[in-house]
Amino acid sequence: MNFKQIATYDNYLLANMTMGLMTENDIKCQLKDENIITMDPLLNAAVGGIKLLVEEKDHDRALALMLEAENEYLKTIPCPNCKRDTLTVEEKTNNPADFWGKLKNQVLFGQTSTYSKRLPLYSL
Structure with a gap:
């Protein structure tokens, strides 16, 4: 397997x-x-x-x-601002092409590329 x-x-x-x-x-x-x-x-x-x-x-x-x-x-989960249940996830991938960007990610995060998710909240 x-x-x-x-x-x-x-x-x-x-x-x-x-x-x-x-x-x-x-x-x-x-x-x-x-x-x-x-x-x-x-x-x-x-x-x-x-x-x-x-x-x-x-x-x-x-x-x-x-x-x-x-x-x-x-x-x-309702939105704290507008009380609607239409929350979405914002995804971000940081995959630098240059050596220094990869080195920074390796030192700070233990891997050359990073991935993050968050719930964006907008005030009306």
Whole structure:
């Protein structure tokens, strides 16, 4: 069986919740580096976080399942400004092409490219 990484987490709670979602939907998965991060959270940047791995054949289905679960969760949270339930996630990938940008990311975050998600809140 070949496994492929689909997500990285900085805490074991969210990693195990997502793993439970995968196993409920008959997707074989495993967590890598969970024990290291749980025992010493300061090693998160050095190790690269807790990695969720799924079988290659289930990769697309697992990504779709995670996206669906995230969208369903966002529907339950009203916007603090306008009270509508139409929150969206803003995703940002920082993948520098030059040596110095990659070095900065490697030193600060433990990897050459970074990925972040946030909920943008706009005041009306």
